[in-house]
Amino acid sequence: MSTATEIRLASRPVGAPTLDDFSIVDVERPEPGEGGVLVRNLVLSVDPYMRMRMSEAKAYAPPFEVGKVMPGGAIGEVIESRSAAFAKGEVVLHSAGWRSHAAVPAEQAVKIDTDAAPLTAYLGVLGLTGLTAYAGLIEAQFEEGDTVFVSGAAGAVGSVVGQLAKLRGAKRVIGSAGSADKVAHLVDELGFDAAFNYKDGPVAEQLAAAAPDGIDVYFENVGGEHLEAAIDALNRNGRIAYCGVISQYNATEPVPGPRNMIKVLHQRLTIRGFLVGDHTALRPQFLAEIAPLVKQGKLRYRETIVDGLRNAPQAFLDLLEGANTGKMLVRL
């Protein structure tokens, strides 16, 4: 019997997840279904949104099921094919999640061109995280000349937001991150005009210093203090792309809201929540714009890669603590 390994959600975390919320199980290797493929995974994605869906309450989609494999984006090699559309040896993207082998229906697998870009890019800058950044700038009605502030700027989404805004003619791009190294990375390597470590002092003060003329767009990845500071800094007709709030996913009690909502009125602000899943139709135009920028080295990205499927739970916990720079991935 050939074996495979799966990582399952063992229990719903209360507050910060722990390793005990996952179980690692050896199982019989699956067979490809009629018209499907068997994929041996090469790399998989851990993402902040997964924390929301580990809780019982419905977030934007049904919660992950306890006892089932953790879903999520992954890339692997076809090792058996019962589909005319896929040949053995081809590399595909799918969302069957944290497992060594996945039986994937043909319609849920997307062929990846590993000559055009490194395959890991398809889980990051050229994947849903890149598309999230791309869609968010549209939702925020970003325009040339805007000053943009992005929180979690050294993360997979934030780093694309900042660079893309800059490439498209932002007047000034400011990022926040959680370490001096990340701040240096933003300014020295990604071309941010300014960046600060939110652990160094109040966000409002650091943002005001970095954006003396205020901001026009805020790309929200963090929540809490960041949101309140951004609302205070936004200029008239400012816009917030409300993408995620990683600081709040572990909350067990209602979190304080921004105390300055009246500024939404005074400054005619727009706060707009969005989810990348509603914007997948943008993918062709997204790839047409972004892939060349990546290839030319104009849009840079980093990855934090952890080796070994069994380390995926720890990688995920580390991601929630901000241990990553750029996309957090697990290589099998």
Next chain:
Amino acid sequence: MSTATEIRLASRPVGAPTLDDFSIVDVERPEPGEGGVLVRNLVLSVDPYMRMRMSEAKAYAPPFEVGKVMPGGAIGEVIESRSAAFAKGEVVLHSAGWRSHAAVPAEQAVKIDTDAAPLTAYLGVLGLTGLTAYAGLIEAQFEEGDTVFVSGAAGAVGSVVGQLAKLRGAKRVIGSAGSADKVAHLVDELGFDAAFNYKDGPVAEQLAAAAPDGIDVYFENVGGEHLEAAIDALNRNGRIAYCGVISQYNATEPVPGPRNMIKVLHQRLTIRGFLVGDHTALRPQFLAEIAPLVKQGKLRYRETIVDGLRNAPQAFLDLLEGANTGKMLVRL
């Protein structure tokens, strides 16, 4: 010497304004300027937004000046004219505020057709409050079939919002107000599908009962508990027209924000602040749609009229406490 009377902002209120924050002063009657008119006021408007501008901090516009006449919408009769555009006896709308007589430059006076509608309507349903409702429904991207919740629904703006939404095909219109009489008025006279007294219990519970299928649009006039409840009730792609927050204008400390902002993400909500002053270009289309509805009795309005210029400060204080149904006006 002919005299006139002015009501001035005597001091900036801290918390709830009091009568001591105003002074009533008899002055020499003004002369019309070159090319202007002298207006004897007949009726003037007191509005919640005035409270924001009585504070020192800049809100959306510079604060009212201490020692100066309270600005605001007013209607009066031309008693002297030095303008070819205006004849003695004509009735004009202007914004020279709380005074018995106003010298108004011609370009700041607008002739009122008192045959088309009662003149007080031009300070309410056909004036800036009506236009606020009209613009807010546009900002909220209201569509036929939406369920709409409006707070402060018995007020000048809220009562137009609810009726207009209903006339345009809302599936369901729900209002909140601060007394049983107002609630009855909304349902029995204005055609709201449901209404509740926010003082009777938690807004979230009353709203959930009134909107079992959730809401699509929230028109914000109140703030605080109302906003949090509305965010919880909004369906996917729901929209908030953030028009005013009367519950917070007297706040001396930062007010708690909505603790459920994560719903903005889960439900892809849009919160949009707006000010009627940015939307005056809508006035022709607004009047073309609304004036006939008012004339035909399809769009009803109430006024709470206080007699005597000297009672304007008390009328304003009462307005902030919710003593009015419909537009609060002072008749001279």
